Amino acid sequence: MSLPKEHVVIREIVEDNKKAAHKAYLRGDYVSCFLLMHSLIEALLRAFLSKTKKETFPKLINTYEKLLKQARQKKPRFVNELFKFNDRRNRVVHELWKKGYTPTNEKLEPSCKGAFLMYGLFIEWLETFDPQITDFGFYYE
Secondary structure (H helix, E strand, C coil): CCCCHHHHHHHHHHHHHHHHHHHHHCCCCCCHHHHHHHHHHHHHHHHHCCCCCCCHHHHHHHHHHHHHHHHHCCCCCCCCHHHHHHHHHHHHHHHHCCHHCCCCHHHHHHHHHHHHHHHHHHHHHHHCHHHHHHCCCCCCC
């Protein structure tokens, strides 16, 4: 079975960003790693929700939360974590222009590890709703 062309393109982008995030982590470039992981998690949410326009990340999270409520999920899994993750990304960007790369980077290794873990867990959770999400290249290694 062959994938639609748009899935193939998204898959290539996802694979490229995953490799770049991993390489950034290995070389100690935690700022790049964290920002790439944010991009991957946002792309995962966009693919799951079939949203590709200009919705902000918080708007995507709100849409996801509504979907969970419609699915009668008693506990909105990952909603708070996604909002906190986005807030952290915003703080990282602000710290870059307030403090510079080096001091910002020094604090981000644990955040990168957490982002990798959240990415994998979020994929597994979304697969319970849409097993084909991995067609886009979203899987945890």
